[in-house]
Amino acid sequence: MSHSITLTVNGASREIALDDPRVTLLDLLRERLEMPGTKKGCDRGQCGACTVLLDGRRVNSCLKLAITLDGSSVTTIEGLAEGEVLHPVQAAFIDHDGFQCGYCTPGQIMSAVGLIAEGQAGDDPERIREGMSGNLCRCAAYHGITEAVLDATRRMAPATETAQERKSA
Amino acid sequence: MNRFDYARPASVAEAVAAWEPGAAYLGGGTNLVDLMKVGVLQPARLIDVNRLPDLDAIELTADGGARIGALVRNADLAHDPAFAAAFPMVAEALLAGASGQLRNAATVAGNLMQHTRCPYFQDAHSACNRRQAGAGCAAREGDNQSLAVLGWSDACIATNPSDLAVPLASLDAVVEVEGRNGAREIPFGEFLRLPGETPGKETALEPGELILAVRLPAGAAAFRGNARYLKLRERTSFAFALVSAAAALRMEDGRIAEARLALGSVAARPWRVPEAEALMVGQPPSAELFAQVAAAAMADARPSGDNAHKIELARRTAARALSLAAAGTPARMPALPASPFGEPAHA
Incomplete structure (x- = not known):
């Protein structure tokens, strides 16, 4: 059928x-x-x-x-990217060496985009590590991944505020 | 994966009518689809209940209870501010389970219907009485370090893996179900079954019955100020419990007026001992009292294999969870929910 x-x-x-x-x-x-x-x-x-x-x-x-x-x-x-312009999370993964072999990277990036949208982790590295625990990296690039998510969270913060303002307006 | 018929009913009545022997209801699919991939479950028909109307609401009642729709996602329940404030150990247990991705998909009803993570149940080639009556139990002579120390039988030594079930048991939750013979309510203490001679019958559901909601009774929110979930795992996140405990106290003038304690991953259902809870009533909280309570809660424990260590682990986890509860529910969810590491885990 x-x-x-x-x-x-x-x-x-x-x-x-x-x-x-x-x-x-x-x-x-x-x-x-x-x-x-x-x-x-x-x-x-x-x-x-x-x-x-x-x-x-x-x-x-x-x-x-x-x-x-x-x-x-x-x-x-x-x-995620808009033409040649990378999404802030993609750019942050490059800036912070958030990968080695790269196989887990699309999943890491999509998970980070979802985590930031959920708004629970903020800029607390411990909460980011906890929130990203569903993504394994066999190269163990976890330090760079955490730094990348932290940085992307900060880069995206103004947009998040705007979204919240829109919501409350 | 076996082939199956797919049905997407538009109402609870249609869903129940679509059920036949060999059919399975599909919620978030995080356990069912996984077990279908490895051939452990082979439903002939999947009845997709995800779009049934009116099953995704979280309602707090004025009497300190709540009604949680069957299709509420684990993440939505844990992050609902009013619910998490009223039932903090439920939220903490939810956030201690699985991963962010899985919590977005998994439903409350599906969480209660998930199967044991006993490695022999999950391996279609191993002997397992829970999967196939009379097949034997490979776990008895196998890797059984993490399996049951309470309520097990010669037929099955599996544990229930749900974190959510542990605080729900402690709060006397009720499961609302509907089947061909109408609607009924099942007390949580009877919902998950101990294995006995029929480990394949995992819940009190009759064939074809569908969970509609889980209710927390009046007064359950009275524990909000002193309620914790503590979970020991082989890694700090995204792992099933070795042992866990939900502890809740209602304090009056520095003394315990009412106490609840449920232990997870020690049996095929959360383990509660009313006599152990009663020891706390009227007492001021103390480490000595909580050690005594923990010993009473584990009084019937015996190893089912190479797992005697879980008995002492469970005693210490119970006592520590009670101490954490006595210290007060944290103002904010800990960064590492239910973990013995990090602040404010060290009360």
Whole structure:
């Protein structure tokens, strides 16, 4: 039995026919939509390499069945930069050496974007480390990752304030 | 992963009607989809309940209770300011579990329905009475250091992995469910079952019953000033508990008027001993008292394998959680929730 879903991926609406209900969001992105930026690590929700934003919230795309996501919006690592201008979190990862081999990096960056949007960690390194614990880095670039998230949080702070002001206005 | 039918009902009645033997309700999928990938669970039909209406509200009641919809995400419950202020150890337990990504996906009902992390349950090729009645228990002679020291049977020595369940048990939560025979309420103390001879029957749910909400009873918020969750793990974050404890005290004039204590990861359900809680009533808090209470709470413990260390670990965790509760709920959630490390863990 074939199912059809509508999914907004990085701002573009896509009609997707699914011939198999077992397809995860991760495999849909990588294998069917030709967007391999989202990485497959453990495929069991333990490493965070597959992290994307689903309706604005970070989740493990390996544990989401695509068929359940009709009408949802997904942001992947391919959707962060605006043209040649990197997202502040991407820029901060480069500035602070937040990676070595780079395989976990898309997931780290998407998780950091989600964490900053959640607004719980602020500029406390301990809270950032705790908030990023769902992303493993086998190269152990954790120091740089923490520094990058801290820096990006500060860079993005004015925009966050503006958003809050808009909300309260 | 096996092939399955997919159904997305529009109402609770439709969801319950769509159930048949071999079907499973799908919430956040963080445990179910994972176990389907490794073949441990092979539902013939997935009933996606994520879009059922009116199951995602957090309501605080004027009598100091609360009603939490089944589909409320763990992160949303933990970060709801009014809920976290009224039930701080519930929020702390939620934030001590899993990762930010998983807490965004996982639901409250799914949290209660999650399966044990016993390595032999999770390995489809190992003998496991919980997965397959009569298959045997590979854990008895295997890697059982983290398994049960209370309430276990010869058939099964698994523990329940939920952090959320521990404070819910201590607060006498109630689970609201609906099935083909109508709606009913299940006291939390009866919801998760000890293994006995039938470890495969993990909860008190009848086949096809669906969780609609979890309720905290009137007065549960009275513990808000002195309530903590403490969790010992092999790493400080994103790990299941070796042992955990939810401790809550209602203080009056420097004495304990009412006390709750539940231990996690020591049995197939959170472990409460009313006699141990009663020892605290009318007493001023002290390390000696809490050590005595912890000993009483663990009085029936015995190793199920190479895990005698968990008994002393649980006693110390219980006593320390009570001391932390007596010192008062922190004004702000600790940076490392439920951790014995960092401030204000050292009360």
